[in-house]
Amino acid sequence: MTSKDGYSWTEAQGLRAGVPSIGVIEPPTNVKSADTVYDVIVVGAGYCGLTAARDASLAGLKVLLLEARDRIGGRSWSSNIEGYPYEMGGTWVFWGQANVWREIARYGMQDELEISYDFSKGINKYLLSSPQGVQTFSHEEEDALMQSSLAKLVNVDGCLGRTVVPFPHSGVLTPEARKYDHMSVADRLAEIKNDLTPNERLCAEAFVLLCSGGTLETTSFYEFLHWWALSGYSYEGCIDYLVKYKFRGGQSSFAIRFFREALASGNLTYAFNSPVAKIQHGGEGVQITTRVGKTYKAAKMICAIPLNVLNDVAFDPPLAPGRKAAATTGHVNQCVKVHAEISDKDLRSFTGISYPHNGLLYGFGDGTTPAGNTHVVAFGGQHNHFHPEENLEHTKAALQGFVPMKIQRLVFHNWSKDEFAKGAWFFPAPGLLATHLKDMRARERNIVFACSDWALGWRSFIDGAIEEGTRAAITVRGDFAGRVKL
Numbered sequence: 001m002t003s004k005d006g007y008s009w010t011e012a013q014g015l016r017a018g019v020p021s022i023g024v025i026e027p028p029t030n031v032k033s034a035d036t037v038y039d040v041i042v043v044g045a046g047y048c049g050l051t052a053a054r055d056a057s058l059a060g061l062k063v064l065l066l067e068a069r070d071r072i073g074g075r076s077w078s079s080n081i082e083g084y085p086y087e088m089g090g091t092w093v094f095w096g097q098a099n100v101w102r103e104i105a106r107y108g109m110q111d112e113l114e115i116s117y118d119f120s121k122g123i124n125k126y127l128l129s130s131p132q133g134v135q136t137f138s139h140e141e142e143d144a145l146m147q148s149s150l151a152k153l154v155n156v157d158g159c160l161g162r163t164v165v166p167f168p169h170s171g172v173l174t175p176e177a178r179k180y181d182h183m184s185v186a187d188r189l190a191e192i193k194n195d196l197t198p199n200e201r202l203c204a205e206a207f208v209l210l211c212s213g214g215t216l217e218t219t220s221f222y223e224f225l226h227w228w229a230l231s232g233y234s235y236e237g238c239i240d241y242l243v244k245y246k247f248r249g250g251q252s253s254f255a256i257r258f259f260r261e262a263l264a265s266g267n268l269t270y271a272f273n274s275p276v277a278k279i280q281h282g283g284e285g286v287q288i289t290t291r292v293g294k295t296y297k298a299a300k301m302i303c304a305i306p307l308n309v310l311n312d313v314a315f316d317p318p319l320a321p322g323r324k325a326a327a328t329t330g331h332v333n334q335c336v337k338v339h340a341e342i343s344d345k346d347l348r349s350f351t352g353i354s355y356p357h358n359g360l361l362y363g364f365g366d367g368t369t370p371a372g373n374t375h376v377v378a379f380g381g382q383h384n385h386f387h388p389e390e391n392l393e394h395t396k397a398a399l400q401g402f403v404p405m406k407i408q409r410l411v412f413h414n415w416s417k418d419e420f421a422k423g424a425w426f427f428p429a430p431g432l433l434a435t436h437l438k439d440m441r442a443r444e445r446n447i448v449f450a451c452s453d454w455a456l457g458w459r460s461f462i463d464g465a466i467e468e469g470t471r472a473a474i475t476v477r478g479d480f481a482g483r484v485k486l
């Protein structure tokens with residue numbers, strides 16, 4: 001099946017909107033009666049909504065899952081093109097992420113992972129490209145440079161940030177954490193400007209921007225410390241947790257397991273291509289109206305849509321002021337993620353930073369396609385932001401900014417123009433978490449708000465989405481205590 005989402009380009013086919021995915025659901029709905037009053041309506045079929053819908057339906061609740069798109073997975077989905085899975089959004093998982101690993105074990109997918117890197121071929125080098133030219137390092141030198149630069153960045157306490165974020169899954173921001181949340185990474189870099197070598201500065205800045213998709217000024221220093229703590233307070237941990245292990249069959253091969261299990265319960269009704277426009281939740285239950293005017297009713301609702309689009313839905317009564325303010329501020333991540341299939345086999349083992357001049361700042365060999373070509377993935381963000389489909393020559397030039405390559409195919413999803421995401425993974429500007437984390441997580445009457453964007457642990461990751469979906473289902477099951485399996 002082909003989703004309306006995503007883009008691909010080849011010389012022969014030109015630019016095409018829409019790419020194939022096993023995450024597209026056919027038929028798009030199994031709603032039988034418009035009069036049914038559900039126990040719970042889940043809005044959003046990303047990992048959070050899928051987890052919530054599955055757990056609630058397995059507990060015996062009558063669940064309706066409403067999703068704006070034609071597919072499951074939200075910001076994590078894959079497109080299989082000529083036998084190779086391109087990850088359009090969320091990609092990497094790790095066994096240290098407890099929620100994600102619980103699900104991988106549940107579906108017996110422990111042996112369906114592969115390692116992105118292969119440091120055994122051709123140009124087995126780290127290429128550090130800046131306006132001053134290109135420097136070449138071994139991967140061992142790359143690791144040492146990244147570790148020393150990030151250690152200087154996070155070392156606010158002589159313990160590499162351990163005293164600031166001792167419990168990275170805690171819901172409480174200590175006074176110290178709040179202090180660092182009000183600080184940007186640019187502020188922190190100003191403090192240590194005399195301690196960093198020019199190369200350390202390049203590496204630290206590019207790595208932070210890879211994580212935030214924002215600018216140095218709009219990146220909360222606390223949230224970077226939080227990622228660092230979750231990754232075991234080391235650069236090696238960051239690589240293991242953030243960019244190493246992915247599904248051989250692509251993310252959609254994982255997400256579809258959640259959907260199928262929910263469906264097999266017999267308690268799941270669903271409707272795709274159903275953007276929700278209005279949510280009324282004044283009285284006993286909830287009434288939801290889609291853009292085309294269909295209405296659905298339920299006793300409870302789980303709202304599993306991202307922060308940056310919450311204000312696009314009309315809530316009656318309106319959202320609580322703190323949540324509304326958080327949504328108005330939004331998160332800052334405008335990551336540009338581009339895949340290229342290239343015929344240069346030698347580039348399978350390169351990693352590179354191309355910064356600060358280039359549109360894509362971090363890239364590396366991510367796989368080998370069935371045709372024997374190299375798959376390169378590269379990331380940009382708000383810093384030098386661009387829309388990859390608008391000017392393909394610019395997009396290709398940004399890829400060439402790492403190292404010359406012969407591009408055969410491009411694949412990407414423009415998350416900035418995506419009306420149901422308005423950005424990539426959550427990353428906060430200074431002050432958002434200290435001011436609004438509690439507001440984002442709060443319940444409003446019969447609505448539980450759940451999303452990776454305000455998870456406590458791996459906030460902004462697939463793991464965080466599953467954490468939140470689990471929390472939401474447990475909360476709603478509690479409302480039906482006595483009637484459902486707890």
Ligand code: FAD
Pocket residue numbers: 043044045046047048049066067068069072073074075076088089090091092093242274275276277304305306309313335337415420421423424425426450451452453460461462463464465
């Ligand atoms: P979403 O996936 O955004 O799901 C929300 C759903 O709500 C969507 O399906 C959306 O269509 C739907 N929706 C929105 N508005 C409406 C409406 N009005 N009516 C009905 N439905 C609506 N995480 C990792 O763990 N590892 C990674 O390597 C990684 N890399 C990433 C790379 C990119 C480019 C991106 C974009 C994300 C990445 N992430 C990664 C983050 C991860 O993808 C997300 O944190 C996670 O998928 C979010 O899940 P969610 O269910 O909370 O939200």
